[in-house]
Amino acid sequence: MQMYPEQIATALINESFYSRRLVVGMFVIVNVVMLTAGLLWPKSYTGSTSIVVDEKSIMEPLMKGAAVATETADRNRNVREVILGRRILGQVLERAGWLADHPTVLEQEGLIERIKARTTVTAVGRDVIKIEYRDNNQERTLFVTKTFADLFIQEMVAEKESETRSAFDFIDKQAREYQQKLTVAEEQLRQLRSSNLDSRPGSDTELSARLIALNTRIENTTMELREAEMKHASLERQVNGEAEVTVLATREGQFRARIAELQAKLDTLRLTFLDTHPDIVQLKYQIQDLRAEANAQRERRDKFKPSDRLETDEMVVNNPVYQQLRRDLSQSQLTMDALKARIAEARRLLQEEVDRGKGLHSGDARLVELTRDYQINREIYQDLLHRRERARVSINMDSDRQGSSFRILEPAKSSLSPNSPRFWQFMLGGAVLGVLIPLGLLFTRLQFDPRVRLANAISEEHKVPMAAIVPHLWSPGELRGLRKELAILALVVTATLALSATLSVVRFLGVL
């Protein structure tokens, strides 16, 4: 149901009047409870101290770039765990005198839990942590706070030292490991080199150059060979066309030439002379003789012909061109043979080079691998050597307390007066709550009570007109009773307030 503020206020006032005893009763109860709580509430003092923590892991700068450290947990939580750890709390327990009456382990456990509950560790800014401790004893508060700070720093320094030491040990171990690896790599490299002499850096290019040269040579020689072959073929064709000897140079030929000559002369003479002329007769005889002679020659030659032996008589002249061709031919044959031999040789060399190249490649890959391992190992090793030296310096620094990153920013101090809620706060709270709680409950009842308490709620709910809203008719007797009741209730409220005020004053004066 929608209610306007003034409607709510009126309804609340009427309801408070209606349930006046309940309201006053609750007012009294709330006040009494609050006053009792105020009286019994333990005094508590708070001690606080702040510490600058520059807690960078020693591993971090030392291992920077070389290794990635695992992500450390949230730092504040870390610090909290250290401070509220069993080690520091145990010592606090001992130093603050809680162990004086020899509590059992279970009791110690309870004490530790209570101290834990009273201690807060908060991060103030980036590097400052604040430790706060609450206790009901001022001296002990101060002492415990101080002890917390001291023990924490002590613990952190010790931890840092051990951390540095372990970092150094780790780096040292790593360095030694890499040294060994490096030695092994070097040895492997050396062995490979000695077993594979060809395998030098650059032998690859050399090989390819040689292969190219050989191929070129083979090609050139092949070309030359082809040329020589062509020349040879040509010479052979020419030789076949040429006669071995010149026929004109035979004796028969000479005779026939003489005969022809003389015949010509005879013909000429016959033009002028008769056959009886002496010259002509002489010539006739001469020709006759020559012919006889020529025939004799022919016969002799034919006689030798079946033996197929060149008749070398003085009259046979060898053909000079033929001779020359024959010479060239044999010369070209020689050249061809030489070229063929050269090609074969070059091919053999090429094959050799190719075989050698295959071996060279497999060796090369291994070499590259070994070299790479070697180089990486060497780099890491050198790096580790540097780091080891730095770690050594860090250890020295720690031992001299030079780079200490923990210091007390604000020394332990304790509040002079108890900072638990004051008695007057309880008193005031009681008075305010004593009014608010009953009003709240009445309001809740107005909202949720199935019984109708508001006239307009009925007309809204049932859509019927409200004929009349009849207030209670107070009879004179009832009014007298009401007056009395109200007086008593007012008295009760006044007494409650007076009681709380009195207690407050007494408390302020320090009696209670």
Added chain:
Amino acid sequence: MSKIEKALKKAGEDRGNLQLVAAAATRGRRAPWTALLGQKIEPPRQQSEPPRQQSEPPRQQIKPLGQQIEPPETISRMADNEHKLLSADELRERGIIHPKQTREPAVQVFRELRTKINQQSRGQNAVILVAAVSRGNGASFIARNLAAAFAFDSAKTALLVDCNLRNPSVHQLLPGASLPGLADYFENPEIAVSKIIHPVGIARLRAITTGGLREIPAEYFVSMKMRRLIESLRERYRERFIVLDGPPMSDIADARILSELSDYVLIVARHGRATNAQIESGLSAISSRKLLGIVFNDEPRIPSLR
């Protein structure tokens, strides 16, 4: 009243009753809105016409005939005849308002309620049933004070009828506990209506108790006699408002029967007592035409203590 008067009255009543029976048999139930329309109550007119005609001429004729309708002057005289009127404080002690308590908000509220009903009935008298949604909602208080408020007006009278058979309360207003009431009227046909109407010490206000101490069965309300009684009460004095102090609506049968007998119904819901469910079921039992509305009773309000 003298014995003669009583005899006359009784004779008149008996005659009226017989007439009413005949009328009820012929016309059935009276339409409730006839009063709202300001019509004269039709069926009884035939029977009541002779008295009215007699009432219009000089008034001295009325008394011997003992007829129902009496002019305001008679009422005033009747007020003078009251045995002993209670003082304002005595009334308040009994939870009844008094017109002189002008500062009392309840008085104002009841006056307004009365005026509202007067407007509704257009000056006619009416039978008003006051019923609580459940027991303990203070219907008797409302009925009693509503009747008292009607009686404020010197020209009107009121009759409070206790119909709450299981939990009667009207008898508390009467000095004697053993005065005859409804039960006696139903049980004993010889008892006249006038015998059960008792003054309560408030001017112009009369009351009918349940009578006796034994329980009256609810069936009486259904009986023709009850209907006749109501009709005769209504007709006897035109200026008389009849307030029925009804049983809670949780006794649906009784409440429904009574609502049929009455012209208007007021449902009483008390602060911190009635639930919405009860109100809902009470409303469902009542014809919306008769329903005047809900009376929200006992609203907490800080009284003036001076």
